[in-house]
Amino acid sequence: MNLLSAENISKNYADRWLFKDLNFGLQQGQRVAFVGINGTGKTTLLRVLAGLETPDTGSVSTRKAIRVTYLGQQPVFDESLTVEETIFASQNDTLRAIKDYEHVVNDPNHKPDDLQRVMELMDTLNAWDYEAQVQQILGRLGILGELLQRNVSMLSGGQRKRVALARVLIEEPDVLLLDEPTNHLDLATIEWLENRLSSPTLTLLMVTHDRYFLDKVANEIVELDKGQMYRYQGNYAYFVEKKADREMREATEVEKARQLFKKELDWMRRMPQARGTKQKARIDAFYITKEKASTNLSKQQVELSVKTTRQGGKIIEAEHLNKKFGDNVVLDDFSYVFKKKDRIGLVGPNGAGKSTLLNMLTGKLKPDSGTIDVGLTTVFGYYTQTELEFDPTQRVIDIVKEVAEVVELANGDVLTASQFLNLFLFPPAQQYTLVSKLSGGEKRRLQLLRVLIKNPNFLILDEPTNDLDLATLNILEDFLLHFTGCLLIVSHDRYFLDNLAEHLFVLEPGGAVLNFPGNYTDYRDYLAERETEAALEEEEKAAKASRAAAKATAAAPAPTPPPAAQPPKRRASFAEKKEFEQLEKDIAALEKEKEQLVANLATGQGSRQDLIAWPARLQAVDKELDAKGERWLELSDFM
Known part of the structure; x- marks a missing residue:
């Protein structure tokens, strides 16, 4: 049964029909992506399904008690609220309890009674696991500390998108409607979101042009084309294959209709008046054939074939560039001589300074030190996020x-x-x-x-894939592959980067820039190899330490034998024997508890209450072990 249904919905905008008499249903576990060229009505259709716009015809319905949450391209907030108030604005009792708990814990001047009250409420609602999920979401989206108390009216576009995304993920609705969810996210965050939305129990409908994201998350593609809807059961790769098959069949059917139309047109001219039932049926069929034969199969394509200005020997020479804002070092001693036909991808987390570097190269921003020498024939084409x-x-x-x-x-x-x-x-x-x-x-x-x-002969593209449809993206890529000038790209679209970048500038913490030879997938493979090598090195170090300890033990001299004559030992009392036996049991139990606490802290996956309680308990266990160990040693002399 459908969680969300639309029947015969139509929408007219600016005196043209975006879509007409569409039917759509979304079932539990379906992860559907809308695709189509810009202007076909994808965002409008998503807003109609979310109940934010009213269709001109038809209706949209949801099953009883189903919660539907919508994330738009340009999130709308109550500008008077803080980030924390915005994220926890839901009427959900558990979310309200988590909000109160977070507020008290993050307040350095909180009262002990307040902490006790919110912790008891969290216990009552069994909210600790949920709170841990909330912390993970906020942490991965970089919404922590001072940012939680900032007013949403002070946020940048990227921060607003991340706050809106955090809100819809934390609410855990039955149906998620997402419009370009990867816009303004860095590559690491996109990969995390990709894994989170791939859950087989999740039900979502999204508009996205990120082809790797489509391939990983969607299990069905719905194409909007000339006001019609075509469904494909599979991911993006399957959609590309089956769309080509559909277009080939349509072309064959239209060609047959055109041949039949010529024949029937001659008959219509000879028989202008229908006197019998068979003639009337044939006339009706003629008009159906005429409509089919009139189908326009021509594809609109973006022809990016502009002339490139001639490029001289010197392009850009950047030497020892440094830039910082306050105490934040964005660029530390960066040097590079750009060469003809360079194809460079610029990657790094949000706030690492990608746009800052682009603005310095184009003269919009001055470095704190260092020089940028631009060749006389270099002509910039700078496509910005603005x-x-x-x-x-x-x-x-x-x-x-x-x-x-x-x-x-x-x-x-x-x-x-x-x-x-x-x-x-x-x-x-x-x-x-x-x-x-x-x-x-x-x-x-x-x-x-x-x-x-x-x-231009030096093309700089800062997030060029945002909001562009798949058809335009494919043709833009084809143009850039044949572009003879220098190309510098910032993009969160991994497919786009893999196709076009031959090496990367990777902005690292502290302002360092790694010049990596390869595309983004090569870089991810390189990071995975480094992590594997680091883990193997740690294992080898531990093994060497263990072997060294064993060798030292084996080489140690034998213990000195006791003197021949020993004074008589005091024998333990009955009570001391019982105490000794109980101490051995207590020490074993404490050692086991200590191992579990150390393992829990190593994973870091407990609730906030656990992460506070575990270190305190570990300290107490160590004290008990010391005390009981000393007593055990005292009694062991009498056993």
């Missing part, structure tokens, strides 16, 4: 004409701004609409177009 800025009265074509009236292609052809827009999937009718009416992906595509028509 959203396209425009006047509300501007049309699409106005945005392009601000940069160039005509564009020269690689083959020497010259196109007008309007013709070039058409190649970028902006047909003439759309070119004169207001930019404000474009979807997020269409605005990003327009922004990319503005960068490319400058004929």
Whole structure:
């Protein structure tokens, strides 16, 4: 039975139907991804299913008591709340208890009575395991310490997305609706989220263009194409294969319909009036054939073939660059001489300084020390994460004409701004609409177009895959593979990086930059090998220490025999014998408890209460062992 259902839903936007009479159902355990070119209505459909927009026709329903949570591309918050209040805004009793507990624990001036009260409430609701899950989510998303008390109105775009993601994951709804969940996340966090959302018990519906993420998380792909919905039971690789099969079948069917249409058109001209039932049926069939024969199978494609400005011998020479903000060292003694056809990926956690380095190379930011020498023929094309800025009265074509009236292609052809827009999937009718009416992906595509028509020979792309559809991404990759200038890419899209980057700049803690020869998957394999080697080294060290200890024991001189004559020993009393026997049992039990406590602390997987209680108990056990051990030694002399 469906947890979420939509029947005959339609939506009209800006005088065109995004989709019409669609039916959709989502069952327990399904992990479905919507795909399609920008502007087909994926985000709109997700918002309709979430109940945030009303369909023009049809209805959306959920099973009784089912909780549905939506994560949008641009999260909306109550700007007066703190991050902590926003994350724990749910009416869930357990979440409220965890919120109170976190607030008290993080308050250095809390009262003992308050701590006792919140801990008792956590015990009553059995919330400790849930609290540990909350801590893991907040930790992996970097929402800790001072950030929890910051007002959400002060957060950056990336921080807002991570706070919104933390909120929906912590709420643990029955159905998750996610719109571009990987945007603004670093690569390590994406891989963690990927593993978390791959659970077979999770039910989710998402819009994403991250192909590795699609492959790992989705077990069904739904394509929106020309207002119709096509479902594919499988991951992204399966979808690509079956979509090609479907398009081939459609092409065959349309060709047959066109041949039949010519034949039936001749008959219609000879028989304009239908006098019999058979003739009426044939006329009805003619119009069905006509509609099928009129199907437009032509594919719109982005033709990224602009001319590249000639590049001289010197491109960019960066020597001993240093940059820090306060006490935070972002770049420490970075040097590199860029060469022709360099294809570099720039990776590192959020806040490591990727955008800072790009801004220094392009002259937007000065280093604290060091020099950047840019060649006279170097022409930058800098595609930033900053959203396209425009006047509300501007049309699409106005945005392009601000940069160039005509564009020269690689083959020497010259196109007008309007013709070039058409190649970028902006047909003439759309070119004169207001930019404000474009979807997020269409605005990003327009922004990319503005960068490319400058004929750059040093192309810097800062998160270019955000909001671009799969068709545009594939063709953008094809263009970049044939781009003859220098290419420097920051992207959280691992598929994109693997296809294009030949080596990486890896920003490490303390401002160091590792120049790694290979793509992102090569780098991940390298890290895995280093971890394995480190573990083997530790094992070898432990084995050597053990062998050395055994050798030392074997080489030790034999103990000196006792003197021949010994004074008579005092014999233990009955009570002392019983005490001695009990001490042996107590010491064994304490040793076992100590081993368990050490093992628990090594995993670090307990609740916050456990992580506080375990070290204190370990200290107490050690004291008891010392005391009982001394008493055991005293009594052993009399046994």
